[in-house]
Amino acid sequence: MDYDVCVIGSGAGGGPVAWSLAQAGYRVVVLEKGPWFTEADFYKDELACCRRTVYTPDLEDEFHVIEDGSAEKGWKAKPTYDSGRDFWNGNCVGGSTNFMSGFFHRLKPEDFRLLSEFGPIAGANISDWPIAYEDLEPYYSKVEQEVGVSGRVIDHPNQEPRSTADFPFPPTAEHAISGWVDQTCRELGLHPIPVPRAILPRAAMGRQACQYSGYCGSYGCSSGAKSSSRAALLDRARATGRCDIRAHAQVYRLESDRHGRVVAARYFDRDNQPQSVDARIFIVACQAIETARLLLLSTGPRHPRGLANSRGQVGRNLVFSAGGAGTGHFLYGNMDKNKAAALKTVGPFVNRALQDWYFIDDPELGRIKGGTIEFLFRHPNPTGQANRVKNSSDGLLWGTPLQDKLKAHFSGARYFRFESFCDWLPNDDCFVSLDPELKDRWNMPAARVRVGYHEHDLKVGRLLTDKGREVLKAMGADKVTWGLSGSPPANLVAGGCRFGDDPETSVLNADCQAHDADNLYVTDGSFMPTGGSVPYTWTIYANSFRVADIITERLGGKRG
């Protein structure tokens, strides 16, 4: 046996199990399809970050097929190499956690029992979780400590229960506008909360403090302050001497025996040569879409429809994050010089959100689940902004009209945004399957993803977006633009292998162990039956630590 545990994927789902099990004395191998970048490779370079393909595959080589439409109008499939609609989020050691913004929120206790709390909604496959908030709470705390979460606990109406008094790291430095948000929201009778961030404000655990360059989300962190799975966990896992990390390892199949147990992970190495590794336990954490794809690709004697798919549940009930967004235009010319100077400051974080409408009593809709409104500045990437400026309602701009508009856009205002996060209701039209025709560079069928949403999501998103607009207007924004869409944000994806007590309607049991395969676990966001109304990363980290404890116990507890 090569290893005790083989982990496929190295992001938020893979890092905690790899580190925990290596620390517990077990031999672990992590197979990551992408390369291994470190802090020495990350710079604030818009081309590398966001305008060229560096941290994700070329879409000509590896792609998804996205099915858009509706049950009424029909579904139209388009490969992402044609649409440019990239569903990769970061394929390198540490996965997309390298590039996250690190807005960290816990779920609320009610998120674990959405069906019981709010009842069924026609056309939605809502399900309670098989565990409660109390089961996950110790691991949320563990993430704060071991991965590194900074913040400040305050009393607010929807503060979730905590086992510790406060965060182990104080908040990151905050922008002047955070105070303006606080003041405005309080005047409106609201309760602004300081947003926990997966960013270290001071050096700790062998990582440097945040440098406050103003370029965080979408960028790899040059200092190690961002709590990526790589910086926070995998580097430490490797330091135990019991964790091997194999970059460029594209797993194409999990081999299973006649008893249904997984016996080997087959992968292509950097030279595109097939390799194999065996282990006692296999953990899949490739991010929801690719996890489902790998299981569907991994047919075997006891798994003719794909690994752990005897009931056809793998890939079903994929969820994203629903909601909308808005932008307030704050013109420097309409405020005093001191305020303008403060607003122009680049670097410190906003760190503010509202959860006053996490639960809503609506006269029309009744008591419903609402969500979170997150405040942030518009992404600072200048070339992306400039390219949008060149397109006007009158046609393509150039010459002095373009230059005047660029000058006004960049020098005349700052753009302060909100994004609303609400549940993407699981439904029969949001799922992963294998494309019947199109194959990737290794001749493996691509994932086909139908991205249907539930109309209820738009109603909740509209309620939250209206609230966000009111706040921006009350803050004095000269103009507020906004949008609401059923289009899925590719970087906020979960579900597809939901956990539950009933094997007929779930892929995994409460331990995130496959109902159909005794030595197979899934620890990325795939396990989530519902997503909550916050970004998922903290919950994925926490659950992966929880499953690590379960597996450690199964293997015989901590060694030596």
Next chain:
Amino acid sequence: MKRFLDDIEDRQERRTDSCIALPLSRREFVFRGSSALVLSSASPGLLLALDDGPDNAPAAALFSAKQTRNLAAVQTHLFPATADAPGADDINALAYLRFVMNQPDFETGTRDFVFRGLQSLHEAGMERFEREFHRLDFSQKESLLRYLADRTRWGRNWLSLLLKYILEALLTDPVYGGNPDGVGWKWLEHQAGFPRPPADKVYTRLRAQAARTNRPTPSRSLDGL
């Protein structure tokens, strides 16, 4: 940060500028180089045909002297120097475009589109004014480019593509050859992030560092391993 507004727009743009209006899928556009295709035009003089395969793409020297004169004239017209703003020449727009087009990740189809657009522009200038583009006066250039942008899909896409790389030359890191001394950042009062990329960590180097080798996947059955 949700990736479905600003960021998705950026990513879509970077991949579709060259072929957004083509009657073919993007993959067909890139790989079906041998079929003659009329893209779009309101004038018979502005037909743009893809009748060369990717192998016929011009060599690394890229532009002939005549092409260089016309291309520089287009860039200068699109982004002129003013008392306040740096112009195409000040931001090294032509050199930057050469750099971009010489990279291995620059798509063959887009590369071909740049050259075909130049040829069509030349033909349009000759047809309308009987002069090469770079010899036209300001109002002639403006009327011709505006006509192409507003009345032809290929013209709009071609000019949008050139503008995209002009704006990259204006605002991306000077390590890539545009935006010398941060002239574009200074003009727009933009504060760049830090640390900035050194020459050995530019995206082309990172791509090479991250790349798989090109050895083909074995054709034998993978199940038999």
